[in-house]
Each structure stands twice: as C-alpha cells, then as structure tokens.
Amino acid sequence: MTFAEPAAETCAGERDCKHGRGTNGCDDCKVRLFSVCGALEPEELDELDHLSQVKNFAAKTMLFDQGALAGSVFNLTEGIVRLYKSLPDGRRQIVGFALPGDFLGLALMDRYGVAAEAVTPVRVCRFTRAAFLTYVDGKPHLLRRLHEFAGHELSLAQDQMLLLGRRNADEKVAAFLLNLQARYGRIGAKSVNVPLPMSRQDIADYLGLTIETVSRTLTKLAKEKTVVVVPDGVRLLSTDRLDQLAAA
Amino acid sequence: MTFAEPAAETCAGERDCKHGRGTNGCDDCKVRLFSVCGALEPEELDELDHLSQVKNFAAKTMLFDQGALAGSVFNLTEGIVRLYKSLPDGRRQIVGFALPGDFLGLALMDRYGVAAEAVTPVRVCRFTRAAFLTYVDGKPHLLRRLHEFAGHELSLAQDQMLLLGRRNADEKVAAFLLNLQARYGRIGAKSVNVPLPMSRQDIADYLGLTIETVSRTLTKLAKEKTVVVVPDGVRLLSTDRLDQLAAA
DNA sequence: TGGACGCTTTGACCCATATCAATGCCGGTA
DNA sequence: TACCGGCATTGATATGGGTCAAAGCGTCCA
Helix, strand or coil, X not given: CCCCCCCCCCCCCEECCCCCCHXXXXXXXXXXXXXXXXXXXXXXXXHHHHHCEEEEEXXXXXXXXXXXXXXXXXXXXXXXXXXXXXXXXCCEEEEEEECCCCEECCCCCCECCCEEEECCCEEEXXXXXXXXXXXXXXXXXXXXXXXXXXXXXXXXXXXXXXXXXXXXXXXXXXXXXXXXXXXXXXXXXXXXXXXXXXXXXHHHHHHCCCHHHHHHHHHHHHHCCCEEEECCEEEECCHHHHHHHHCC | CCCCCCCCCCCCCEECCCCCCHHHCCHHHHHHHHHHHXXXXXXXXXXXXXXXXXXXXXXXXXXXXXCCECCEEEEEEECCEEEEEECXXXXXXXXXXXXXXXXXXXXXXXXXXCEEEECCCEEEEEEEHHHHHHHHHCCHHHHHHHHHHHHXXXXXXXXXXXXXXXXXXXXXXXXXXXXXXXXXXXXXXXXXXXXXXXXXXXXXXXXXXXHHHHHHHHHHHHHCXXXXXXXXXXXXXXXXXXXXXXXX
C-alpha cells in the first residue's frame, strides 16, 4: 500500500534530519526510487536525489490529512505509516500500511485521497509535488513505470475488497499475517517472526473487524499451534495452515 | 469503475459490429476517449479512432478472465459490465460495474487483474494493447491524464473498502443507489429512476452482502417511503434520506 | 394455456461477530 | 515499590446479517 498523497508543509512531530543534509536528500532515497522506477541513469538519480528532503515524524503524528492539498510526494525510508479513510461518526477503514520503500502521494492528484499517520517513528524523503512533476514530465519511461505502479496498487486494493467483502475473520487475519511477512521479506527481513508494530485497533480497522475479534482469532490460531503470539508480533509456526485459510 | 484489462481475442458471444466498419472504429469512441484524455488534436482523435475495432458481447459472456494475458484495451460504448475477483470456493467480489464511457484494461499491465463479464448486451471499442501503447507512448500529456485517471480509480477503490469494511447493510445499499444515480447522470441520464440491470446477486457481491439482505433492505427502504422498487430498477423518493444513510 | 425455469421476496431460525464489561499485563514514573 | 494509564485478553451476552426453506412472479416456449 503506497498510494496516497502528502499535505502539510510543517507537521507536529516533524524534526530535522539527523543526516543534516537539508534539501540535499539521502542515499536511502536513491535506493528506494530505483526499485520503483527501474533503470535510471546515474545523473537522473542524482537529479532526483537533489530534489528530496529528509523529514522525521514521531509516532502517531499525521503526515497529511484526507482531502488536504497534495503538496508533497513522500518516499518512506524508515518506520510504518497507516493510510486511512474515516466516516463522520469516527468509524475508520485503514486502506493500507506503508512500509520502508513505499511511496505516498504518487497518484499525483491535487488532493490526498486518504490520511496518513506514523504508526512508529518515521523517516521519509520528501519531494515537493511541483518538483516531482517537473522532474517526471520530461521522462515518458518514468511516467510509464509510474502508471504500471498505479495499476499494481489498484490490483492490491481490489484484493483487499475481496478480503473485506467475502472473507471471514480467520481468513482475514491469516491473509494479513502472510501478506505482512511477504512484504517484510521484500525489504530484506523475511522471517517467520512477523513484527506487528501497529495496534490491535489498527489491524481491526484494516480488516473490517473489532479489536476483540482480532485478539480472539490470534489466540485461536495460537491454540491450534499455527502461530505464537509474542510481544509486538507473531511467530508463524504453520504457514501451510495460514495459506490454507487465506487461500487466494 | 473502469480499471481492469482485456484478454480474449475471440470471445463467446462476440458478434460483428453493426456499423460494419471493421478495424476502423466508430464515432462513439471518439466521444468517449475525449472525455478521458482531455483536449486532443483532431488528427490525434482520428488516429486513435483508426486503431479501434467495434465488438459486441451478449449478456453474461466474458470479455476477459482474471489473470489472462491482457491483449486489449476496451472502451465501453453500450451496456454494463461487471468486474470481479473470485475465491477458489466460488465466493465472488464484484469490484465495480463499468458503464458506457468507461475503460477496461487501462492499467496496461500484462495480465488482467479482474474478470469482466457483460451484464447486459454490450458494445465496446477495442484497441490492441500494443497499438494503444504505441499510440500513448509518444504523448506525455496523455500519459499524465492516464495516470491521473488511475489515481481516481484507486480513490474509488478505497471508498469501496471503507464501505465494505465499515458500513452496515442499509448504508451500503443507500450508497450504491446514490452512486449509480450519479454515474447515470454523468452519461446523460440523471433521474430519480435508477435502472438496476444487474441481478440482486450482482448487487450483493458488490456490497459484500447476500441476495436476501439486499432484497430485505430494499423492501425496508420502500416501506419507509425512501424508494420505490420497480421492475428493473428503483425510483428514489428521498435522496435526503439516502444521503443521510450513505453519509460520507 | 400451462408448465417450467430463473429470479426475487418473505419467513423462521441460527451463528459469526459485535458489544459490553471485567480483568490482566506491562512500562513508565513518582 | 507501588501506582497509573494504555493496550490486550477474556468472558458473557446481544444482534445484524447469513442460511435454509418456501412461496411469489414473470417470461419464455412447447
């Protein structure tokens, strides 16, 4: 989940980059962008790098709000971000968790379609929308990559619709755990130990359940030796069983 | 809902275009494409038009299947198409209904992420993926428009996640009716009479409900004078009440 | 004209998940 | 060390929507 857009130029919880490089960006960004944009020329990477600015956000602070003017594009380099939509009465649907390497605001629309909050302390590379657009506009192949990327995002969203509309609690939780494991794997931390830095409430709001049901489902999976619940995460004992539950 | 991709070069239910223009497309396409792509030069429109081919599909036939190689991009000119994902056990989630003017396969990925079936008899303008890509590649502004469009699609998908995960049956049905009304309005048929060419099963699979619940909800709305259920559709008596239920 | 079939509606009942309410389990801090 | 506040877990109960079953109701066709 990496699609939404950035808003506030100055945010509560925002601190200076420890790199102290001001507007010059950081190497993290190069790496991450490369993975999205495919083969860029070194000078292009440099150019892009110069457009970025490192920013930090404390846990629970908002990177941008739903409907806010989309002033920035972010690349998440550290931490976890939740993206969500809310109903006026407070009901909330988390539409995705962004992990390191993910982009926020890549849709390049003029307003953010979702809100984004730091789950953990977060570091991002920020581009102003204008600069990013200017950079991108002259590069059709990049535009193409971006569009492909958008298609992929849409496909993930549709998978989540299937999950929300047609799966039961066990299947939802199993799919969530496997999905998180796979994503951690892609950023170099593949393991049966799956950290869950987000709260039960976050998981519930992502899966269309309540905290109690999430909790009960996890203890149920634990009782049948499918997972072990540990502080701040779970250990997967039987991915087979989880696969069976999540059955795509 | 206009985002997915085309597959079969020849489909059951496929018939020749009554226009009899073979690979030369039809005027409908010009109009529809214009609405998505913004101001194109007349010669560009012609060029695009020449790439298209009109095809017809009978009701209940498949335009393309989930996971099939995405060989075509379609522009729907007549009829309604359902886009869906399925679970191995047959549970189905409809992720969107395409109305005239909508595109299918615009994500331009190599495989279709969802299946597409004609709900009613359908007419489309078809472009081969290759031709469409070639056409688009030289036109950065078109690529930009396409990307914006993708962002809009994603935003709609996220709204649907909120609906599926956090709304009750009444709210789901109300939102569905208002949404359909608005979309018919955009293609020139704004009216309190909302045709429902899709079956109750389709509506249920779109809203994450069962046929029975959809039916009961509609009769409930009818009893409280919010709608009138008529053959093949509903008449909206109190959009205020529906708005209140759907409350974004 | 009358089945027969497919779809929708309605009713009765049930169950998965929500809701409400303790209780437990830290981690911070006074 | 003890208190406090914020989650998470667990238990008891309620309920919205699912499931199962039976009518309605058109439409097509023999």
